[in-house]
Amino acid sequence: MDQHYNPTIAARLRQLFAQADWSSLQAYLSSLSNAHFRTAGYIIGERMLRDVPSDVFWDVMLRLVTWQPKAFLVTLAKSAMPRLQNGTLTICDDGFARLASALTAEERLLDREKLLLQWLPAMRHPSNIEKLFAMLHIVEPRRRLDFLLRVESLAANFVLLRTLRFEEHDRELLVTTCRQLMRRGTSESFNMASLIREFFGLEEVRGVFSLRLEPYEMTCIDTDFDTFCRLVHKVR
DSSP: OOOOOOHHHHHHHHHHHHHTOHHHHHHHHHHSOHHHHHHHHHHIIIIITSSSOHHHHHHHHHHHHHHOHHHHHHHHHHHHHHHHHHTSSOTTSHHHHHHHHHTOSGGGHHHHHHHHHHHGGGOOSHHHHHHHHHHTTOOOHHHHHHHHTTOOSHHHHHHHHHHHHTTTTOHHHHHHHHHHHHHHOOHHHHHHHHHHHHHHTOTTSOSOOOOOOOHHHHTTTTTOHHHHHHHHHHOO
16 A cells, blocks of 8 residues: 655655755655655645645646656646635646646647546636636547536536537537436436537437526527526526
């Protein structure tokens, strides 16, 4: 079982963080045994980055993720999650822009996708989801749908509806999306499937649906997040 703390390693890491000496941090990590390397990763992600200034967080993440993505990307992405939710980190930070830029190479696609899977649930507003997709160069609508269907939140569902507008000519895709949502088995997903069915007129999607959209609601449901949230909660 991996050890998540070692006082000697923690003391050395605190010293390097106090000096903001990231080159020496990388050299120190390289000198550790495999077991101690993993412990150091846990200490950095679970302790050292919890309260540091945002620019320090992004500097460390940029350094370590571009150096050893398999070792650090998921650990540090998880460390960022509560801070993205409480606002002490944002994807508007210059530091995140530098990290996103460093991951734009095609060989970094898997790293970008891992970040998306970790961070989409932390995005509370649709604009942040769309910005995250753009900054990580995930632009093709069907690729975005792949990620959005793995997240159950109002913001993600709103972006899902907006993204489906780019594929509304593909009725089979729309129907399949509804059925995927219904298979989740949650009331929120069933409500979303009901809303998509009504919005796109998908009579072939079978189920007990009570939602009926008024014409004026149709015009703003995919452009006004507040209206969308009200209508999703209207479905029962």
